[in-house]
Amino acid sequence: MTAQAFFFYFAAALAVISALGMVLNVRNTVAAAMSLVVTMIALAVVYVVLEAHLVAALQIMVYAGAIVVVFLFVVMLLNLRSDAFSAPRQRLLKAAGGLLALGITASFLALIPTALPAVQELPEGFGGYRAVGLELFTRFVLAFEVSSLLLLAAMVGAVVLAKRRID
Amino acid sequence: MEDLLPAILKTLFIIAIAVGAFAPIITWVERKQSAVMQDRIGANRADIAGITLLGLLHPLADVLKLLTKEDVVPQGANRFLHMLAPLIAAIPVIASFAVIPYGGIYEFGETTINLVVADLDWGILYVFAIASVATYGTVIAGWASNNNWSLLGSLRASAQMISYEVTMGLSIVGLFMAFQTLRLTDMALAQDTTFRLLGFLEHFGLFQALPAWLSWIQLPNWGLFLQPLGFLMFLTCVMAENKRPPFDLPEAESELVAGYFTEYSGMRFGLFYMSEFIEVVVIAALTTALFLGGWAIPFLPQETIIGAITPVFGAGVATGLCMVLHVLTFFSKVIVMIWLQMQIRWTLPRPRYDQVMDLCWKIMLPLSLANIVVTALVILAITGGKP
Numbered sequence: 001m002t003a004q005a006f007f008f009y010f011a012a013a014l015a016v017i018s019a020l021g022m023v024l025n026v027r028n029t030v031a032a033a034m035s036l037v038v039t040m041i042a043l044a045v046v047y048v049v050l051e052a053h054l055v056a057a058l059q060i061m062v063y064a065g066a067i068v069v070v071f072l073f074v075v076m077l078l079n080l081r082s083d084a085f086s087a088p089r090q091r092l093l094k095a096a097g098g099l100l101a102l103g104i105t106a107s108f109l110a111l112i113p114t115a116l117p118a119v120q121e122l123p124e125g126f127g128g129y130r131a132v133g134l135e136l137f138t139r140f141v142l143a144f145e146v147s148s149l150l151l152l153a154a155m156v157g158a159v160v161l162a163k164r165r166i167d
Numbered sequence: 168m169e170d171l172l173p174a175i176l177k178t179l180f181i182i183a184i185a186v187g188a189f190a191p192i193i194t195w196v197e198r199k200q201s202a203v204m205q206d207r208i209g210a211n212r213a214d215i216a217g218i219t220l221l222g223l224l225h226p227l228a229d230v231l232k233l234l235t236k237e238d239v240v241p242q243g244a245n246r247f248l249h250m251l252a253p254l255i256a257a258i259p260v261i262a263s264f265a266v267i268p269y270g271g272i273y274e275f276g277e278t279t280i281n282l283v284v285a286d287l288d289w290g291i292l293y294v295f296a297i298a299s300v301a302t303y304g305t306v307i308a309g310w311a312s313n314n315n316w317s318l319l320g321s322l323r324a325s326a327q328m329i330s331y332e333v334t335m336g337l338s339i340v341g342l343f344m345a346f347q348t349l350r351l352t353d354m355a356l357a358q359d360t361t362f363r364l365l366g367f368l369e370h371f372g373l374f375q376a377l378p379a380w381l382s383w384i385q386l387p388n389w390g391l392f393l394q395p396l397g398f399l400m401f402l403t404c405v406m407a408e409n410k411r412p413p414f415d416l417p418e419a420e421s422e423l424v425a426g427y428f429t430e431y432s433g434m435r436f437g438l439f440y441m442s443e444f445i446e447v448v449v450i451a452a453l454t455t456a457l458f459l460g461g462w463a464i465p466f467l468p469q470e471t472i473i474g475a476i477t478p479v480f481g482a483g484v485a486t487g488l489c490m491v492l493h494v495l496t497f498f499s500k501v502i503v504m505i506w507l508q509m510q511i512r513w514t515l516p517r518p519r520y521d522q523v524m525d526l527c528w529k530i531m532l533p534l535s536l537a538n539i540v541v542t543a544l545v546i547l548a549i550t551g552g553k554p
Contacts, residue, residue, distance in 0.1 A: 030310055031248065037303060044296075057292035065299025065332065069306060069325050076310050076318060128288055129349055 004049050011045035018042060029075045033068055040064040052127040177284045181264045184498070185452070190444045191226035193505055197444075197512075198225065204513045229437075236433035241313055244430065248311035253431065253438035256304025259297045260442045260449055266290040267452045268352045270462050270494045271359070271469060273486050282462075282494065283352055290351040291343075294453065295336060298408060301442075302328045305410070305417060305427045308439070312430035320426025323520060324417035328408055330527045335404035337535040341397045341542035342390050342457060354390070355461025359468050361385040387465040390458035396538050398458045400531055405453070406508065407523070409446045413515040416523055451504035452497075459500045462493035469493075 018038035025032035040063045047056035125131050136144050195210065199222065202209025210222035218224075240249050270282025287293050302325060309321020343349060346357045363385055386392045407414040418426030428439045455461060464472070469489060476485035518526075 028245070030307075031245070034248070034303070034307065041300070053287075053289045054292070057289055057296045060296035061292070061299050061332075061336075065296065065302065066329055069302055069329055072303075072306055072310075073322065073325055076306075076322065125288075129292070 007045060008049045011042045011049070015039050015042035015046065030072065033072050033075055036071070037064050037068050040068065050127070051122060054127060054129045054132045173280075174284055177282065178265070181267075181269060181284065182261065185264055185448045186261060186441075186445055189448045189501075189505070190441060191230075192223075193444055193447060193509075194226050194229070194440075195223055196505075197509060198222065200509050201513050233434050233437040238433040238435060239430070241430045244313040245311040248307050249430075250435070252304050252308035252311055253435045253442075254304075255307060256301055257438045257442035257445070259301040259304075260446045263294050263297050263449050264452070266293050266351055267449075267456055268355055268461060269452070269497045270490055271356065272352070273490050275483055275486055280490070281352065282490070286352050287350065289349050291339070291349050291354075291457075295332070299328075299332055304439075304442075308431065309427035312427075314430050316424045317427050317429045320417045320419075320423045320429070323423075324410060324427055327410070327414070327416060327523060327527075330524060331404045331407040334527055334531040334535050335401060335408065337532070337539065338397050338400035338404060339394075339457060340535075340539050341394045344539075344542050344546055345390070345393045351456050351461075355456050355463065358387065358389050358460040359463035360388045361466060362388050385466070387460055387463070389460045389465075394458070394538070394542070396534065398454070400535055400538070401457070402450075402454060403526075403531065405450045406511065407527070409443060409450060411443060411447070411508075412512050413517050414523060415517060416520050419517060447505055447508055448501065450508065451501040454504050455497060455500040459504070461500075462497040464492065464496050 015038075018035045022032045022035035022039065025035060040059060044056040044059040044064070047053075047059060123131075198210040201207075210225045211219055213219065213222065213224040213228040215224060240246050265284045266287050268281075268283035268286070273280045273282075285293075305324040305328070306321045309317040309319075309324070312318075342354070346354045348354055348357070391398050410417050415426075417423075418428065420426075423429070428436055431439060463469075472489045472492065473482070473485045476488055479485075480488070
């Protein structure tokens, strides 16, 4: 087994185990959030093995480093317990979650190709910040600008929600 | 696998210097300096058979004390996370040394020596990613202690660290534009040159060619001179990331007892304490590599040094001497940056929490964005839009 294969299988197994840990850790929300962090970091390792270095760095910086910290922040402040929702509502939420998970799994199964594509030689600098940046500002510039508008709208919305009085 | 041995040697070297030598000594420097600034004598009591070595034995005494102390886990705390938190805080800090170059690239005949553990193409992004993981150490420490002071401290820490991470990234985008790279080795190599301070007059046609005496006014091509505002903002942000005074709101002892590590004792407290000091070294090394020319000696490029020594001792010895000189230069600059951080730490009082957040979001963020725009315009004016 090559070093790459070893790191891939190690990170993939870690990602699956910690994802399970997140789902099964219903008692302790902080521990569940920490499992989510481990999943994110394991995914970043998978990206590194796939030569997508920029995506790996962003994965850790944005998801593990910022978004889950904010999750934790909220979890710690609210100190949620399992009885926050009434029993019928919990059943409803569980059923909805199960259906959603089934749907996503089914669509993934449909997307998985039956045969592996032929191995391609990667171009020089593949997955680096230069290659991704060039693509982002030439071919995908419209999508880039639209998503930045979306983020701006979300930011304004957050400010409006958080401010008690707008003068 | 033949790359493995040099990598292990380089790792051992940088860990031995930074974690083994610098970190304990700067705990002593910090005590001595605070004593000087507060007109005291300072740490001078620890002795072995009456020999005090100016108080240099205090780090040793600290470690002995911390190792023999009881490791207390508070009642009702999450035992596993409580034990894990100091490790999450300490390991990423040490891991950031992997991409910091402490010497250049040297050719000894066939073999090439590159004095950095991992010469990543996305080096600086690796540092940011690793630093953002360290946030969890403080957050989890506060939550897992089952103590309100700790929790408040860790909430403050997480908000402060996330906020300053944003500005920290933006403040050095200008530097990426100036050097056109994210690889720390390439950045440092680019700083091993000089530029003429008034060269832009020639560029814009004010002079056909600069008079010779004006051409002599040169500066090293350091990040500090290309991005002075970026340097100030980056230093502020990394110091806020490190949570040392004046940004020690998460552990403000007048408000929160000791903040997120209130409930830690023994070596687990020691890990938090040490990771703070190791981070001081990381910050010093990183700012040196980014802004102070890394290992480069100003006005003496590598070829000049090697060229000057080669006739006397031969190429191999010349390259070796140059390597030693460069490593020494790098660590001298690191010492200067550590000294600067110590000065700031013992000079400034702690601001209020809302003032710290205001500084980040209302002053530094707009300034860093303006810095990026101005840098882009200047580069556009110089290159005329050609890549």
